[in-house]
Amino acid sequence: MASSATQPVETEWRLPDRGTVGIISLILTEISLFSIFVIAYLFYIGKSLTGPFPKDVLEFPVLATICLLSSSGTIVFAEHALKHRKMAMFKMWWAVTIVLGLVFLYETGVEWHDLIYDKHLTIATNVFGSTFYSLVGLHATHVIVGMTFLLIVFIVTMRGFPIHTQIRRVTFLSWYWHFVDAVWVVVFTVVYIVGR
Amino acid sequence: MATVDYPLEKSRRQREFSLSEALYSWVATVDHKRLGLMYMTSAIIFFLIAGVMAMVIRAQLIVPENHVVGPQTFNRLFTMHGTTMVFLVGMPIIAGMSNYLIPLMIGARDMAFPRLNAFGYWIFLFGGILLYFSYLGANGLFGAGSAPDVGWFAYAPLTERAFSRGTSTDYWILGILVSGIGSIVSAINVIATTLSMRCKGMKLSRMPLFVWVMVVDAWMVILALPPLTAGQVMLLFDRYLGANFFNTQAGGSAVLWQHFFWIFGHPEVYILIFPAFATVSEVVPVFSRKPIFGRQAMVGAVVAIGFISFGVWAHHMFAVGMAPISNIFFATASFLVAVPTGVKIFNWLATIWGGKIRFATPMLFCVAFIFQFLIAGLTGVMLAVTPFDWQLTDSYFVVAHFHYTLTGSFLFGVFAAIYYWFPKATGKMLSETIGKWHFWLLVIGFHLTFDPQHILGILGMPRRVYTYAPGRGWEPWNMISSIGAAIQAIAIICFAWNVIRALIKGERAGDDPWDAWTLEWTTTSPPPEYNYETDPEVRSSRPLWDLKHPEDPDWKYE
Numbered sequence: 001m002a003s004s005a006t007q008p009v010e011t012e013w014r015l016p017d018r019g020t021v022g023i024i025s026l027i028l029t030e031i032s033l034f035s036i037f038v039i040a041y042l043f044y045i046g047k048s049l050t051g052p053f054p055k056d057v058l059e060f061p062v063l064a065t066i067c068l069l070s071s072s073g074t075i076v077f078a079e080h081a082l083k084h085r086k087m088a089m090f091k092m093w094w095a096v097t098i099v100l101g102l103v104f105l106y107e108t109g110v111e112w113h114d115l116i117y118d119k120h121l122t123i124a125t126n127v128f129g130s131t132f133y134s135l136v137g138l139h140a141t142h143v144i145v146g147m148t149f150l151l152i153v154f155i156v157t158m159r160g161f162p163i164h165t166q167i168r169r170v171t172f173l174s175w176y177w178h179f180v181d182a183v184w185v186v187v188f189t190v191v192y193i194v195g196r
Numbered sequence: 197m198a199t200v201d202y203p204l205e206k207s208r209r210q211r212e213f214s215l216s217e218a219l220y221s222w223v224a225t226v227d228h229k230r231l232g233l234m235y236m237t238s239a240i241i242f243f244l245i246a247g248v249m250a251m252v253i254r255a256q257l258i259v260p261e262n263h264v265v266g267p268q269t270f271n272r273l274f275t276m277h278g279t280t281m282v283f284l285v286g287m288p289i290i291a292g293m294s295n296y297l298i299p300l301m302i303g304a305r306d307m308a309f310p311r312l313n314a315f316g317y318w319i320f321l322f323g324g325i326l327l328y329f330s331y332l333g334a335n336g337l338f339g340a341g342s343a344p345d346v347g348w349f350a351y352a353p354l355t356e357r358a359f360s361r362g363t364s365t366d367y368w369i370l371g372i373l374v375s376g377i378g379s380i381v382s383a384i385n386v387i388a389t390t391l392s393m394r395c396k397g398m399k400l401s402r403m404p405l406f407v408w409v410m411v412v413d414a415w416m417v418i419l420a421l422p423p424l425t426a427g428q429v430m431l432l433f434d435r436y437l438g439a440n441f442f443n444t445q446a447g448g449s450a451v452l453w454q455h456f457f458w459i460f461g462h463p464e465v466y467i468l469i470f471p472a473f474a475t476v477s478e479v480v481p482v483f484s485r486k487p488i489f490g491r492q493a494m495v496g497a498v499v500a501i502g503f504i505s506f507g508v509w510a511h512h513m514f515a516v517g518m519a520p521i522s523n524i525f526f527a528t529a530s531f532l533v534a535v536p537t538g539v540k541i542f543n544w545l546a547t548i549w550g551g552k553i554r555f556a557t558p559m560l561f562c563v564a565f566i567f568q569f570l571i572a573g574l575t576g577v578m579l580a581v582t583p584f585d586w587q588l589t590d591s592y593f594v595v596a597h598f599h600y601t602l603t604g605s606f607l608f609g610v611f612a613a614i615y616y617w618f619p620k621a622t623g624k625m626l627s628e629t630i631g632k633w634h635f636w637l638l639v640i641g642f643h644l645t646f647d648p649q650h651i652l653g654i655l656g657m658p659r660r661v662y663t664y665a666p667g668r669g670w671e672p673w674n675m676i677s678s679i680g681a682a683i684q685a686i687a688i689i690c691f692a693w694n695v696i697r698a699l700i701k702g703e704r705a706g707d708d709p710w711d712a713w714t715l716e717w718t719t720t721s722p723p724p725e726y727n728y729e730t731d732p733e734v735r736s737s738r739p740l741w742d743l744k745h746p747e748d749p750d751w752k753y754e
């Protein structure tokens with residue numbers, strides 16, 4: 001084949017990073033999963049035949065919400081520090097993120113304990129209980145998964161692993177964490193505002 | 197490609213370890229081609245099992261008041277037949293074909309996430325085995341049930357604790373849920389591979405239609421499967437934690453399950469038909485010696501079908517008593533799907549029109565696909581008419597309709613794909629003679645089985661009945677239908693014989709037996725582990741045409 005007859009192939013050949021595409025696809029499939037639980041919650045508002053009803057037992061989880069939402073900010077600070085190789089700052093903000101996440105989980109635990117033992121609402125009590133525990137629980141499960149990865153990163157960093165070589169993966173983890181946060185905004189709106 | 201000369205001693209040692217090593221190399225593989233073949237082989241095994249179930253079903257229905265199997269067994273048979281065909285045949289065939297072909301077609305070394313790929317396969321297989329273990333394990337503590345018997349769509353409240361004792365329904369839930377994880381993982385992999393791994397010059401506008409269709413398919417999988425998973429999790433909560441999602445006595449809604457199931461279930465039928473679309477879009481041009489007619493329109497149509505298919509699910513629920521406005525909405529949306537589908541059929545026909553047609557076996561299957569898919573689409577439009585559906589829902593007319601899509605269209609497309617790409621994957625040709633026997637017997641058997649079922653439905657025969665009384669005019673049609681099923685079985689035996697024969701003493705295929713135009717035919721058959729010695733570079737949508745015709749390459753016109 002004469003080279004003059006050959007059209008030059010694009011010199012610039014850039015494609016999106018496969019990890020980026022993968023994590024976005026994962027988040028989209030998760031959104032699809034959450035939507036169904038949200039739809040179920042909305043569908044069953046006011047359909048419980050017996051109490052307790054949301055307005056009797058639900059209180060705004062103010063502290064939990066503040067903690068989780070601000071952890072989205074602290075993880076950005078941590079990422080930023082990592083990109084500039086400020087390792088002390090990274091460790092500090094990363095630890096703050098973990099603490100904020102743990103406070104959220106603790107608050108959820110307290111809320112559930114209160115609901116189950118004092119207000120006698122379980123997953124089997126009525127459709128409110130069924131939808132409440134499954135939607136909030138699904139979200140909490142995602143927080144736990146995110147927390148596990150946050151802890152892994154923290155532990156390996158403290159043991160001297162050069163985490164700055166893994167900025168891509170840290171970024172993906174932070175996207176996932178933002179996603180979990182965004183889901184909480186939806187869950188909060190649906191459960192504690194619309195649902196009451 | 198160059199053979200490596202091993203010293204004598206080493207080669208003898210190799211022979212000694214070969215069996216365990218070969219086994220190990222397959223179990224531990226992360227190679228997309230091997231995983232693709234493993235998906236296909238598993239799917240074919242499940243296909244044979246579910247096919248035998250269909251044979252028993254047809255044997256039971258061949259005459260009225262027959263006693264081949266009892267009602268309980270019959271319920272399990274149609275449940276397992278449907279569940280297997282959709283989740284353990286259709287889904288792994290999608291994963292298998294995508295895995296094997298997409299990296300080759302886009303000039304990549306492997307999928308984007310090879311280890312995730314292997315995980316997807318094994319978790320799928322585990323789900324399948326879990327489902328079938330129900331035959332042994334589902335007796336459980338309650339002494340009730342063996343395999344699931346709630347139908348492939350497992351309508352609530354039939355699946356609730358009160359009505360489905362024992363653990364058979366739990367095997368259905370968990371088996372499907374677990375294998376669904378495999379499908380999602382493999383779909384994410386397909387998306388990342390197509391978007392990020394294409395070789396130099398392989399722009400989206402040049403990407404083979406096969407890859408286009410399969411990547412849209414993968415998008416549909418990641419968005420459509422989670423609703424089923426969510427519904428199944430709720431069902432598990434109902435069954436094990438006493439939740440009330442589908443418990444009508446505590447304010448729960450059985451109809452909600454239907455919505456969740458069909459939000460998944462309708463896109464799922466398009467998910468299943470897409471591999472056939474993908475195959476036909478590659479095979480028809482090659483065997484008509486013409487580029488595909490209206491490439492952009494084909495891509496547009498596939499994307500449109502992907503979108504619209506998420507807004508039509510409740511056409512499966514007209515009989516449930518929805519508001520008239522919902523009925524009108526879902527009927528209209530369902531008619532809309534006919535438009536892009538019509539575009540596709542038109543473009544395939546326009547590609548064949550005036551072409552230099554070679555009726556080799558892959559092309560035969562494609563032509564039959566086009567006609568049978570057209571009829572499937574037409575009965576689909578009929579069923580989308582709400583009052584018509586009220587009359588014929590849950591009758592054999594519906595059975596005939598969806599077997600036209602899944603057997604007459606999906607299966608024919610898959611056979612076209614197997615005949616077309618088998619030489620690439622194995623280096624051996626399938627016999628054209630046996631292939632034609634296979635094809636014609638399958639066409640005849642298919643039409644004898646399913647054409648009469650339309651009439652049975654119109655005559656009022658409900659689906660899922662294990663037997664029927666004589667004297668309603670159903671006997672001759674059922675008889676013909678069962679004979680047709682037997683002929684299909686013979687066709688499948690021809691296929692199995694053809695594959696085994698080809699593997700043992702098939703003619704050598706060479707790199708490019710069909711004189712095709714896509715990238716996978718430039719490498720050896722079977723391709724080496726690394727696919728391509730040098731990274732391919734692409735200048736048009738038919739890179740192999742450009743190589744073969746340097747004086748008149750495609751890129752001059754694109």
Ligand SMILES: [Cu+2]
Nearest residue numbers: 462509511512
């Ligand atoms: Cu449908």
